[in-house]
Amino acid sequence: MLKTLGAVLAALKKGRATVNYPFESVEAPKDYRGKVEYDFTKCIGCGTCKFVCGGKAIKIDEYKDHFDYILWDAACTRCGMCVEFCPTGALTMTENLHNAISGEDIIKRIFYSNIPYERCEICKKYIKPLPGVVYQEVLKGNNDAFKENSHICPDCRRKLQAGKLFKDMNNLAYK
Numbered sequence: 202m203l204k205t206l207g208a209v210l211a212a213l214k215k216g217r218a219t220v221n222y223p224f225e226s227v228e229a230p231k232d233y234r235g236k237v238e239y240d241f242t243k244c245i246g247c248g249t250c251k252f253v254c255g256g257k258a259i260k261i262d263e264y265k266d267h268f269d270y271i272l273w274d275a276a277c278t279r280c281g282m283c284v285e286f287c288p289t290g291a292l293t294m295t296e297n298l299h300n301a302i303s304g305e306d307i308i309k310r311i312f313y314s315n316i317p318y319e320r321c322e323i324c325k326k327y328i329k330p331l332p333g334v335v336y337q338e339v340l341k342g343n344n345d346a347f348k349e350n351s352h353i354c355p356d357c358r359r360k361l362q363a364g365k366l367f368k369d370m371n372n373l374a375y376k
């Protein structure tokens with residue numbers, strides 16, 4: 202009896218061990234895998250995230266002049282694979298742990314982005330946009346190459362490069 206009373210008194214002295222969430226704020230532990238955030242300005246629409254997503258939370262619908270990027274947060278298992286494999290850093294994992302919502306609102310937990318294609322400066326074909334921030338990263342600040350290539354489709358880029366190579370070889374042959 203005395204032992205039990207002692208334990209009760211010790212517990213009372215220590216205070217409540219749980220947090221009265223959501224009425225009290227809770228800090229996420231470091232590196233907690235919370236909600237995934239998507240930055241459309243860095244997305245090249247490669248589809249890698251969709252391919253690696255085990256929860257089937259990501260959908261990319263391609264159309265003639267744009268693509269739709271859809272991330273259904275309610276289906277996300279917080280595995281972090283999409284963040285790991287996204288080549289441009291368009292996806293990040295936050296430490297946001299406030300995910301509880303009512304059943305009716307589950308359908309609203311969809312992130313949707315409509316990303317328009319641009320037209321190739323030479324042939325006018327629709328092409329997926331190549332965000333400047335991504336291109337600069339690849340070219341390490343080579344701005345001439347960025348201006349020359351960033352708004353041109355792969356076919357025209359190949360033809361341009363082949364033309365330049367041919368010209369250089371001709372110049373060498375006549376030296």
Ligand code: SF4
Nearest residue numbers: 244245247248250287
């Ligand atoms: S992996 Fe990254 S760049 Fe590729 S479609 Fe997904 S978010 Fe966009």
Ligand code: SF4
Nearest residue numbers: 254256277278281283
């Ligand atoms: S964290 Fe995992 S489940 Fe969630 S969207 Fe990314 S790959 Fe899919």
